Amino acid sequence: EVQLVESGGGWVQPGGSLRLSCAASGFTFTSHGMNWVRQAPGKGLEWVSYISSSTGSIYYADSLKGRFTIYTDHAKSSLYLQMNSLRDEDTAIYYCARETFYDFDYTMDVWGQGTPVTVSS
Amino acid sequence: EIVMTQSPATLSVSPGERATLSCRASQIVSTNLAWYQHKPGQAPRLLIYGAFTRATGVPARFSGSGSGTEFTLTISSLQSEDFAVYYCQQYHNWPPLTFGGGTKVEIK
Numbered sequence: 001e002v003q004l005v006e007s008g009g010g011w012v013q014p015g016g017s018l019r020l021s022c023a024a025s026g027f028t029f030t031s032h033g034m035n036w037v038r039q040a041p042g043k044g045l046e047w048v049s050y051i052s053s054s055t056g057s058i059y060y061a062d063s064l065k066g067r068f069t070i071y072t073d074h075a076k077s078s079l080y081l082q083m084n085s086l087r088d089e090d091t092a093i094y095y096c097a098r099e100t101f102y103d104f105d106y107t108m109d110v111w112g113q114g115t116p117v118t119v120s121s
Numbered sequence: 122e123i124v125m126t127q128s129p130a131t132l133s134v135s136p137g138e139r140a141t142l143s144c145r146a147s148q149i150v151s152t153n154l155a156w157y158q159h160k161p162g163q164a165p166r167l168l169i170y171g172a173f174t175r176a177t178g179v180p181a182r183f184s185g186s187g188s189g190t191e192f193t194l195t196i197s198s199l200q201s202e203d204f205a206v207y208y209c210q211q212y213h214n215w216p217p218l219t220f221g222g223g224t225k226v227e228i229k
Contacts, residue, residue: 045157047217047220105171
């Protein structure tokens, strides 16, 4: 079964750090780029970051540059998001999502259940 | 950045009725448009990509249309499991990937 399982969320004070993990199974991890997407309370989905499996390209939402770092461990089939200098507005459920191209169409076709992050004093 | 705008924010529909959801892009995105379904406590689910191609396992009652800047997701006959929030998302020009604000389809 193709599956993504996030972990590492929790409560942290403003200015603190967390590392989120996303364990992949049931597919060849190295064949797919990966994304992080978040949903703040009462809000919609917001793309956070992307890492390519083929080129190593990495992208971030402009609001996050310099605070978050995305990386992978192919040996563990895992995706990570290191979050530093956390702010109240980073409070959200964080989802990892697999990239798949169908011809020239980019999709996020497999998603995890999400891990909640609460930033509060 | 391409801004995606969805309407209405909430759609009240009776089971068995048709639901029509709209999505507008601030710039032309061709057919580089996907739709996702999201239920509380669950993972988002890919429904449509390429503006009109159903993802694997998606029932035929879901259909997408449009190109350029105007898109529509139609659910032909709402089933109980279809009540959820629906998001459009463009991948024509990224980063960033951008989502619309969502349309909540609720039971009337």
